[in-house]
Amino acid sequence: NAGVTQTPKFQVLKTGQSMTLQCAQDMNHNSMYWYRQDPGMGLRLIYYSASEGTTDKGEVPNGYNVSRLNKREFSLRLESAAPSQTSVYFCASTVRVENTGELFFGEGSRLTVL
Amino acid sequence: GNSVTQMEGPVTLSEEAFLTINCTYTATGYPSLFWYVQYPGEGLQLLLKATKADDKGSNKGFEATYRKETTSFHLEKGSVQVSDSAVYFCALGYTDKLIFGTGTRLQVFP
Numbered sequence: 001n002a003g004v005t006q007t008p009k010f011q012v013l014k015t016g017q018s019m020t021l022q023c024a025q026d027m028n029h030n031s032m033y034w035y036r037q038d039p040g041m042g043l044r045l046i047y048y049s050a051s052e053g054t055t056d057k058g059e060v061p062n063g064y065n066v067s068r069l070n071k072r073e074f075s076l077r078l079e080s081a082a083p084s085q086t087s088v089y090f091c092a093s094t095v096r097v098e099n100t101g102e103l104f105f106g107e108g109s110r111l112t113v114l
Numbered sequence: 115g116n117s118v119t120q121m122e123g124p125v126t127l128s129e130e131a132f133l134t135i136n137c138t139y140t141a142t143g144y145p146s147l148f149w150y151v152q153y154p155g156e157g158l159q160l161l162l163k164a165t166k167a168d169d170k171g172s173n174k175g176f177e178a179t180y181r182k183e184t185t186s187f188h189l190e191k192g193s194v195q196v197s198d199s200a201v202y203f204c205a206l207g208y209t210d211k212l213i214f215g216t217g218t219r220l221q222v223f224p
Contacts, residue, residue: 004157031210033211033212035214040216041216042203042214042215042216042217043158043203043214043217044214045211045212045213048210048211050210058211090157090158092157092158096210102148102160102163103150103158103160103212105157105158105159106157107155107156107157108156108157
């Protein structure tokens with residue numbers, strides 16, 4: 001079972017470059033999320049999509065854009081990368097948080113911005 | 115607003131020791147509470163949950179009780195193993211989002 005798949009797993013960018021992190025889930029989940037994980041900060045929500053066709057800002061959306069391409073896929077784009085965006089990014093999905101609260105996470109994407 | 119506060123780590127224990135990781139929350143309404151675990155190099159996975167006051171969640175020997183009067187959801191295990199070494203996150207669920215604490219690293223030595 002693939003679950004939640006993120007690509008790429010590692011990426012090094014120069015300041016000002018752009019890139020897109022891809023996320024796909026095969027569990028027919030409605031809700032999808034992008035978090036970033038930083039030392040001492042835990043997980044912070046960047047954007048989420050409660051259902052296909054909707055996206056909303058989380059706690060730290062500045063510098064990011066998202067696209068809910070279809071029910072399976074939710075991408076995160078950095079238009080002009082900054083060193084402050086060096087982090088580990090996690091995509092997650094769930095049927096609906098109100099039902100169980102169980103998020104299923106991908107393995108993470110480690111991004112370094114020089 | 116809604117938030118989660120958990121004890122800073124690392125927590126260092128010998129095998130078979132008793133574990134407590136404290137978690138308190140601030141929330142409006144009646145959120146669900148969760149503990150997630152992250153093993154090295156992996157994403158987070160749900161460890162246990164409680165959806166209403168006085169509920170006790172349990173899994174793999176870990177337990178946590180939803181205490182509304184003290185707004186707490188402390189994680190406990192009676193006898194830890196080396197394989198329990200990981201980062202543990204307390205989380206609060208409301209509407210369609212989860213809010214995570216900063217995580218507590220547990221290191222268990224033989």
